[in-house]
Amino acid sequence: MVYQSAISNFNKYVYLGVIILLLLLTTPAFFEETIAPLLVIGLIDSIIIIFLIWIYKTTYYTLKDETLFWKSGPFYGKIKVHSITKIAHHNGIIVPTIWKPALSHIGLIVTYNKFDDIYISPEKSEEFLAELIRINPNITIKNTAYVE
Numbered sequence: 622m623v624y625q626s627a628i629s630n631f632n633k634y635v636y637l638g639v640i641i642l643l644l645l646l647t648t649p650a651f652f653e654e655t656i657a658p659l660l661v662i663g664l665i666d667s668i669i670i671i672f673l674i675w676i677y678k679t680t681y682y683t684l685k686d687e688t689l690f691w692k693s694g695p696f697y698g699k700i701k702v703h704s705i706t707k708i709a710h711h712n713g714i715i716v717p718t719i720w721k722p723a724l725s726h727i728g729l730i731v732t733y734n735k736f737d738d739i740y741i742s743p744e745k746s747e748e749f750l751a752e753l754i755r756i757n758p759n760i761t762i763k764n765t766a767y768v769e
Contacts, residue, residue: 707760720738
């Protein structure tokens with residue numbers, strides 16, 4: 622089953638703010654005598670904006686064959702559900718993990734293997750947790766509203 626990432630209003634405003642800032646920083650290039658600066662800055666801005674939209678549109682999680690697959694733009698990975706030891710609810714902008722394929726500041730920190738963790742934010746987190754628990758009942762759930 623595919624679970625889309627939840628998208629917080631905060632992140633919507635951050636993405637929109639970055640795009641507006643990039644476009645505003647391009648404005649001085651319009652006043653140059655040659656078109657070269659505008660082309661270079663426009664190309665760089667376009668690449669960054671396309672990258673942001675790519676991440677925004679393609680961040681999701683899939684549970685298939687006892688494996689959790691995650692994707693966020695060009696980044697992707699997989700985690701064996703039986704290697705997951707703990708899942709903790711997290712609410713905050715600063716997330717204590719390296720991998721953060723999520724579009725919301727409210728989500729789940731999934732700890733797997735011995736020391737690995739990832740931050741994700743599925744829209745239907747209770748349904749997502751129920752499916753993970755069905756596959757691996759040994760997962761410890763902390764600080765979530767999920768009830769078995």
